[in-house]
Amino acid sequence: MTHDKHVEIFGGLEYANHSCNPNASFVMSETDPVVQVVAIQPIAKGTDITFDYNTTEWDMDEKFDCQCGDAACRGHVHGAKHLHDADVLKLLPHLSASNLRHLLKRKLVQAAAVEICVKQDTRRVDGMGGEVWPGAHVLCAHLETHVVALDILRASVLELGAGCGLCGLVTSALGAQHVVLSDEYPDLLQLNIDLNKDWLQRPVEVRELEWGQRHHVPVDMTFDIILGSEITQVGRKAHHPLLQTISWVFHAKSVALLSMDACRSSCEGECDPLKCTASHFVSVSREFGFDVTKHPSVCLTSMASVNACVGALGRKWPLDGTELSAVFELRRRSDHHE
Structure with a gap:
């Protein structure tokens, strides 16, 4: 035309x-x-x-x-x-x-026409990272809603603990300049990139990355947007190395967006860190010099995409209507110095 x-x-x-x-x-x-x-x-x-x-x-x-x-x-x-x-x-x-x-x-x-395909496979990824968990849908919806606020069209993006790579692929579909999908096991990520190669127009690459290991993160490797869906659920002991890795790839204007379970409807990340995983993550984030903003909690069963999806074994997620997920946003505190 x-x-x-x-x-x-x-x-x-x-x-x-x-x-x-x-x-x-x-x-x-x-x-x-x-x-x-x-x-x-x-x-x-x-x-x-x-x-x-x-x-x-x-x-x-x-x-x-x-x-x-x-x-x-x-x-x-x-x-x-x-x-x-x-x-x-x-x-x-x-x-x-x-x-x-x-x-x-x-x-x-x-962004209007792309159909993103991902293969799930839990045989190698410890039974967790090889599935698209419901929290990924919450994070993807957040990204779609905040395209301009996040300046995705000019962004470099890193997805940590990417598993199937859905969230990172969504940012590529929304126009991100460069996307890196990282996990301990990169084979599934590469497979899913290949499944979507017909519509990919900008670089999407895979990187093997173990949290807390400095040699996995080149000194000059920083990103505008860092993503993680339900990766805080692997256990509180993982929060410190996860946040250490996030801090290494941050520059002054970076933002990290992580979806995670909220322990109850009133949870704002200020609950007892010993009882609430999200609150523990928020507490450790502040120790690393991050300001944390919690976005509104979402009832997982209110999302059509969650209700329609199945796990790697072809079964729907066993949700009873009480499960909540929220996106937590991390930005570098202005008075923080490395």
Whole structure:
């Protein structure tokens, strides 16, 4: 498709990827500076996301010739159009206006159409890391919801204790620049990268990494985003080497996001560390100089993806509706010095 020229409006927001017969639209909030991108119909993989700017609702001073090439082309572009009645497809739903231009130029379609496949196998990975645990779904949902806030499109990402690599692969689908999946057993990770090679457009690599072992982490190896799903559940003794590793790969603006069980609905990571794994992790995190923010707890059975998934043995997870998971966010404390 031939795209129309870009026209700067609203202090830098541009008309881009125009079509008179678009496959997507956007809704701007009156109270919140976000743009919700919606799909008018399912978007096939490899297709550009397009928008229709032909309306007088938002007039512009200069009309220009339309070059979309569609049979329905109206010949010119003179304003922006947003279709409130479009069926919403989950498609990078929260874009700040300042980021819309950058994201449009990067062709968002990858995130709309990608189907991520992962193979589960517990034969070698101690019966734990070879499965996609429910907490991974919580972390993936968090990543999808916070694409812009986390600046994923410009991020380098490390997933620790990646197991099947789902969370890291999701960040790649969302546009991350470079993703490293790490675990003690890398074979399954490489298999899952290979299963998704048809849509991968940026580097995703595997690294064998044992927590707390400095020789596994080159001095100059840092990442913008560090991920971990349910990796704190392996035991409290693992929290210190895990956080040591996180601190090694941190730079001043890095963020770590880890999903883990919350012991009860009121748990904020401030419970008895001897009884609550999340609270123990938070306590040790502060010893390492991290500020910790807990995001809202999620009831696992409230997530359709959790209810639909099965483990490596083909069985659904035995959840009774009381299980909670939350994403804990770590950032370097401003007064911390190595």
